[in-house]
Amino acid sequence: MRIILLGPPGSGKGTQSSLVQKKYGFPKISTGDLLRDEVQKKTPLGKKAENFMNRGELVSDEIVIEMVKERIRKRDCQQGYVLDGFPRSLAQAKALQKIGPLTQELVIDFKMHEKILVDRLQARRICSRCGAIYNLLVHPPRKEEVCDVCGGRLGQRDDDKPEVIKERLRVYHQKTSKLIHYYQQRNVYHPIDGEGKILTVFHRICVIIDKELASSAKDEARR
Ligand code: AMP
Numbered sequence: 001m002r003i004i005l006l007g008p009p010g011s012g013k014g015t016q017s018s019l020v021q022k023k024y025g026f027p028k029i030s031t032g033d034l035l036r037d038e039v040q041k042k043t044p045l046g047k048k049a050e051n052f053m054n055r056g057e058l059v060s061d062e063i064v065i066e067m068v069k070e071r072i073r074k075r076d077c078q079q080g081y082v083l084d085g086f087p088r089s090l091a092q093a094k095a096l097q098k099i100g101p102l103t104q105e106l107v108i109d110f111k112m113h114e115k116i117l118v119d120r121l122q123a124r125r126i127c128s129r130c131g132a133i134y135n136l137l138v139h140p141p142r143k144e145e146v147c148d149v150c151g152g153r154l155g156q157r158d159d160d161k162p163e164v165i166k167e168r169l170r171v172y173h174q175k176t177s178k179l180i181h182y183y184q185q186r187n188v189y190h191p192i193d194g195e196g197k198i199l200t201v202f203h204r205i206c207v208i209i210d211k212e213l214a215s216s217a218k219d220e221a222r223r
Contacts, residue, residue, distance in 0.1 A: 002096075003026060003082040003209065004105070007110030007112075009022065011197070014085075015133050019171065024209065027076045029083050029086065032070075033084075035053060048092065049146075054158055056159055056168040057167065058171055071191070087178065088175060107183040108166060109180065118165055119137065121160045125141070129153070132149045141154060
């Protein structure tokens with residue numbers, strides 16, 4: 001099953017995709033994480049992507065599509081995967097359609113008020129060692145600036161600064177929200193209320209995934 005988490009920056013896609021991975025075993029593919037890794041390693045791809053990311057703009061479709069294709073080809077993705085932050089443009093969505101023979105597809109779109117997104121992004125902290133995500137407002141670490149999981153230092157992403165947040169939200173509305181119509185037409189689109197506690201939102205997601213899994217099990221049995 002291919003699960004696509006759609007929704008603006010700060011809507012909780014990263015946190016929720018990790019929970020989906022843990023419960024259902026579908027590997028999480030976050031294009032933001034893959035790109036940040038390239039930037040940190042100072043690879044040629046990372047050097048190309050860095051300026052776009054720091055400005056809150058999208059990295060070119062060509063680069064991101066190639067990166068995702070390569071990741072999806074790996075063996076752990078053969079039964080399915082959960083995508084966080086991809087696709088973000090119509091060109092990416094169409095390219096994804098051509099990749100992989102997966103028959104089931106779910107698109108889960110996180111709906112929420114913009115004010116909450118901005119507050120959340122400004123309060124987000126990431127562990128520089130293991131990537132665990134915190135939020136100073138709703139999910140703070142036990143010890144200030146230290147990761148509960150691995151003891152690593154917590155930091156703020158460069159693009160979680162106010163002026164860049166504004167640009168990321170603008171880009172989302174201009175490009176990514178066009179995907180809603182695309183996936184509605186394919187009958188795979190599921191909007192959910194993205195507000196509330198982490199586990200409350202996760203429960204909403206599980207209801208959708210479990211329903212899809214049950215219906216495909218029925219189809220299998222009929223064959
Ligand atoms: P994220 O961690 O998903 O918020 O992504 C951080 C940044 O990485 C974005 O603001 C973009 O600059 C870049 N990025 C991540 N995913 C994509 C994508 N699918 N297409 C283009 N740029 C992306």
